[in-house]
Amino acid sequence: MNYQEVLAQARKTLGPLCKACPECNGRACRNTMPGPGAKGIGDVAIRNYDQWKAIRVNMDTLVEGGPVDPSVELFGHHFAYPFFAGPVGAVSLHYGEAYNDQSYNEIVVRACAKNGILAFTGDGVDPHVMEAATEAIMKQTGCGIPTIKPWNQETVQSKFELVMQASPVAIAMDIDAAGLPFLKNMTPPAGSKSTAELKAIIDQCPVPFIVKGIMTLKGAKKAYEAGASAIVVSNHGGRVLDQCPSTAEVLEKIAQAYKGKMTILVDGGIRSGVDVFKALALGADGVLIARPFVTALYGGEDAGVQTYIQKIADELVDTMQMCGAHRISEITREMIWTD
Numbered sequence: 225m226n227y228q229e230v231l232a233q234a235r236k237t238l239g240p241l242c243k244a245c246p247e248c249n250g251r252a253c254r255n256t257m258p259g260p261g262a263k264g265i266g267d268v269a270i271r272n273y274d275q276w277k278a279i280r281v282n283m284d285t286l287v288e289g290g291p292v293d294p295s296v297e298l299f300g301h302h303f304a305y306p307f308f309a310g311p312v313g314a315v316s317l318h319y320g321e322a323y324n325d326q327s328y329n330e331i332v333v334r335a336c337a338k339n340g341i342l343a344f345t346g347d348g349v350d351p352h353v354m355e356a357a358t359e360a361i362m363k364q365t366g367c368g369i370p371t372i373k374p375w376n377q378e379t380v381q382s383k384f385e386l387v388m389q390a391s392p393v394a395i396a397m398d399i400d401a402a403g404l405p406f407l408k409n410m411t412p413p414a415g416s417k418s419t420a421e422l423k424a425i426i427d428q429c430p431v432p433f434i435v436k437g438i439m440t441l442k443g444a445k446k447a448y449e450a451g452a453s454a455i456v457v458s459n460h461g462g463r464v465l466d467q468c469p470s471t472a473e474v475l476e477k478i479a480q481a482y483k484g485k486m487t488i489l490v491d492g493g494i495r496s497g498v499d500v501f502k503a504l505a506l507g508a509d510g511v512l513i514a515r516p517f518v519t520a521l522y523g524g525e526d527a528g529v530q531t532y533i534q535k536i537a538d539e540l541v542d543t544m545q546m547c548g549a550h551r552i553s554e555i556t557r558e559m560i561w562t563d
């Protein structure tokens with residue numbers, strides 16, 4: 225199955241809100257929520273995509289030849305590539321009823337683990353979602369990262385107990401989910417956390433804790449002070465706050481201040497191995513890609529996800545080769561061009 229075939233099949237399987245565009249750039253779905261779009265006027269997802277494209281890569285083939293190794297060590301584990309599947313929740317609402325959160329997570333976690341990378345799973349108001357995600361991660365001997373919503377401390381504690389049955393590599397929290405329309409006025413409550421509240425949560429977490437949804441130096445500082453092992457520089461694909469900057473625009477400053485102190489991940493509009501390379505050159509240790517994994521899975525289940533992973537991996541290896549990096553640790557700032 226090649227990627228064009230995956231997309232063609234996805235167009236038959238997806239509901240009406242995602243068009244499985246040749247390039248997932250936020251334009252066709254724009255402000256479609258429910259659906260895969262973004263909040264408000266819907267230009268944050270577009271800006272995420274466009275700003276990666278505004279960065280260019282510097283070719284340098286006057287280097288020693290030799291094989292390229294795109295593997296990476298993160299959270300004490302070895303992964304085939306520095307990109308992972310980002311969490312996506314409520315898939316049947318946003319992408320159509322061919323899959324639900326249970327079946328989606330089961331397949332994405334399995335297919336990613338088989339191909340040497342991690343999948344993050346999402347959370348929802350239905351407690352069965354996290355139970356099924358835990359089972360899916362357990363079947364892959366902990367190769368997966370559950371992402372818990374910012375519920376109150378008591379609920380988070382019970383979710384920790386549940387997901388720890390799978391011994392996951394790490395646990396994440398999408399701290400920016402405070403901005404999701406469907407989480408407003410929920411029982412149990414979910415929303416913003418003070419640094420002290422976040423610290424109390426992290427102190428209870430038995431594995432590395434990842435704070436997803438950091439867009440400023442101030443936010444990174446608070447996550448660091450609360451004891452986070454990692455952050456995801458993310459604006460939730462534009463779904464939580466209209467008119468944010470793109471992640472490509474804020475990543476470098478955050479990485480300069482916190483690289484080596486916390487693992488720095490980034491997501492939002494990363495659509496090729498070339499984009500992955502650019503994110504690493506700006507200081508990220510790894511990246512998440514979310515929407516295209518959904519399209520790949522709707523278009524071919526395990527085979528669709530495998531095809532997509534291979535496509536991004538091939539592009540990354542090619543870019544490393546052409547820019548003179550044999551290993552991920554050799555990707556440096558001068559290998560990219562910014563205006």
Ligand SMILES: Cc1cc2nc3c(=O)[nH]c(=O)nc-3n(C[C@H](O)[C@H](O)[C@H](O)COP(=O)(O)O)c2cc1C
Pocket residue numbers: 259260261272310311312313314318345346347371397398436458459460461462463491492493494512513514515516
């Ligand atoms: C339909 C949809 C559902 C999402 N659900 C979650 C979720 O449950 N938890 C989470 O942390 N992020 C969620 N996200 C955000 C993604 O993980 C990711 O941060 C965002 O989409 C940006 O990456 P992308 O541009 O590669 O899609 C969701 C995104 C979409 C489009």
